[in-house]
Amino acid sequence: MSVTLRQLHQADQRIDLRGVLPANLVGLNAQEIGVMPLHLGNRRHPLSELFAVEIDTRDTDLLTVVPADGRIDYIGAGLQGGRIEVTGDAGDLLGAGMTGGGIRVSGNVGDNAGSAMRAGELQIDGNAGNSLGGPVGGGRLGQQGGLIRVLGTVGECAGERMRRGMLLIDGDGGDRLGHRMIAGTVYCGGRTGVLTGYAMRRGTLILRRAPGSLPSTFADNGRHPLPFLALLRRELARLTHGQSDLGDSMADVQRYVGDLAYDGHGEILILD
């Protein structure tokens, strides 16, 4: 069953879409979906006051959200399975804590997208805000698995407190990329801002371009052939259907190790 939620008009408050997931809509008709409670600001409203509900029985496990603006938060938060497509811009905390399934956004998203996600795939065709994949407010861990891919640019602190999984940024990476990273892999195809990898303990930051500067607590480790990049290259090609490529994975790459002030088992690899 495919459900489309089309936002009726721009809201003067942010909409909280928590709980509206493909699995929760199975077997419901438009009327039943329409009475689901949603928060607009701090007030509860039936879903039908904010969205037009369209149902198509041909597709399976697909929820399509058509926002009027980028102020719908928590789209796909806690997603366990099925697919969500957002046609337009999404708000904050898109796919927060998701443990499976897939979300694709055709536009931009706000802050904390993929926050603390554990599994599944999240693709953002536009730009993402701050703390992409970072921890939910007060949380200890950011992304703990799965794949986040952003075709555009991201804000500050992407990959913050990342523990596991893969974060791919085709555009620019913003300041403090991989901030306080614990493990996992981040790839950035564009430019990066200041304090890249600051306070990272372990994990891998792969940069297509050399950053303007690195924290002084990173040590130049030299150029090396790293066989695991070949595995990563194949996996990225699979995950992105051949659209992302690490280049010649057999070639030597420039490696920096750090952050030496925080355990120092992390690494920044520069491909060019």
Add this chain to the structure above:
Amino acid sequence: MQHNGVIIDDTFAEAFGMKATRVVITAINARWAYEAALAMTGFATSVIGCGVEAGIESELEPSATPDGRPGVSVLLFAMSGKELAKQLERRTGQCVLTSPTSAVFAGMEGEERLPLGKNLRYFGDGHQISKLIGGRRFWRVPVMDGEFLAEETTARCNAIGGGNFLVLARNQASALAACEDAVVAMRRVPGVILPFPGGVVRSGSKVGSKYKALMASTNDAYCPTLRGLVRSQLGADTGAVLEIVVNGITEQAVAEAMRVGIAAVCERGGEHGIERISAGNYGGKLGQYHFHLREVMA
């Protein structure tokens, strides 16, 4: 039954259930992948004295290996999962980890897992790095030429060891030439190895010995120099016997390897000194797999 003038005895090869695993070794080029694989499969002819029977299954093109480098597929067989795990880890650590530019990966999928890089990672002395790629965990261990990459585990499966046949010929040269042809043909069969030197064994054994300390001794019935002294199985014209032992991950693979090997021997025929094909067994009481030569060749 005769093939091209070669008699095929109405007997069977008696084979045993074993545990097996496959690993893929890659390196900067095929030569160094082979060096690591040869070291890993050295001194691995028989579980009796080596703990494991191992061999190179095939050479792998870069497109068929996980890291896109030239590789070699290696099969290891042991009598128990515990012994297999011990030998795999020991040989990976001493022979693959030590070989320049090498990396090692699981070569089969399955529920039952064996440690591959899981414990070898500690060689990194705290500098080892874990990478979870595509749901599989790999360990990057710093070594003096860069990094040794090892998948955390590989799978094991039930397998068959001890498929065999004997080539009885008028002289040593004829027997050896026929076996060389057979080995070439058999090594093309996927899922099998021939664990003895060059794939051929000259010291076939029987169970027991006049010496109590020995559990096996020379197969006197097939030794041409004992004809007239023991109950020989050899005709008057037989001057040499060689055996080919084959281990495989499936019964079908062992049977197919035996079939192509015997066919290759028979191809040379009686005019090249080949007289008979026979097989080694223990009366059918020890091994649960019986490969009847005439059924294999039917």
